[in-house]
Amino acid sequence: MMLIEETTVPDVALPVAEFKAHLRLGTGFGEESLQEGVLRGFLRAAIAAIEARTGKVLITRDFTWTLTGWRDRAGQVLPVAPVTEITQVTLIDAIDTESELAASDFRLEADSQRPRLRPSGSLLPMIKTGSVVRIGFTAGYAETWGGLPADLGQAVLLLAAHYYEYRNETALSDGCMPFGVTSLIQRYRAIRIGVGAGL
Known part of the structure; x- marks a missing residue:
């Protein structure tokens, strides 16, 4: 991470x-x-x-968080709070080919302690061996x-x-x-x- x-x-x-x-x-x-x-x-x-x-x-700023695997495919807890927006979720395979998820494929579950990236469906996409996911988000109180x-x-x-x-x-x-x-x-x-x- x-x-x-x-x-x-x-x-x-x-x-x-x-x-x-x-x-x-x-x-x-x-x-x-x-x-x-x-x-x-x-x-x-x-x-x-x-x-x-x-x-x-x-103070509100933009972050990117790179993971090699989900802790829970039903919803990944984000590393800081409060998160106000998830701007991008991109899968990057072993040969660095990027595949950006559509905004309709995920949503932010806002929480003052443990905000989560949630799938619009039942599970977040699989991250294959050697691949990573890069999550862009905005966080901050003001x-x-x-x-x-x-x-x-x-x-x-x-x-x-x-x-x-x-x-x-x-x-x-x-x-x-x-x-x-x-x-x-x-x-x-x-x-x-x-x-x-x-x-």
């Missing part, structure tokens, strides 16, 4: 002004824009960390920062501020995330029950 982010979070979607206010950085000195690139970097890092921890995409759930937005600002404040600290443990951030994102984390409850 390979998940590729086809588009990135645009700079205009990053809350640089809100982050400056959160950090209580001074304004009006004429050189405040010099640090904006650094602040955007911390915001992108915080977004990536929260998305990795929750399996949720914050296209702009203002459209995000407030708790996720606050979690990003808190984590980005943590990264900023401890940017020179090398002794922090791997995966260190402040308690306030963990509390804010807890309800978004996927619940996995039993054997094979993953993707």
Whole structure:
């Protein structure tokens, strides 16, 4: 399996002004824009960390996901949520011949935790040995920062501020995330029950 982010979070979607206010950085000195690139970097890092921890995409982007086989031909769970659209399903055989499924052959079963690619009929098409399927989809809560759930937005600002404040600290443990951030994102984390409850 390979998940590729086809588009990135645009700079205009990053809350640089809100982050400056959160950090209580001074304004009006004429050189405040010099640090904006650094602040955007911390915001992108915080977004990536929260998305990795929750399996949720914050700002809407396009992805492609390549699989060598279905987990369940009655419906394949997608790797992230929330998915808003499945744009393409393409079968690629062992000699790289591509066969795109018609949009009428599949549908999106929207779900806040485990969205699925469902067949219009009873089963998704067979993936032969040596072949793969490539799924294109769009995922994300909002296209702009203002459209995000407030708790996720606050979690990003808190984590980005943590990264900023401890940017020179090398002794922090791997995966260190402040308690306030963990509390804010807890309800978004996927619940996995039993054997094979993953993707």
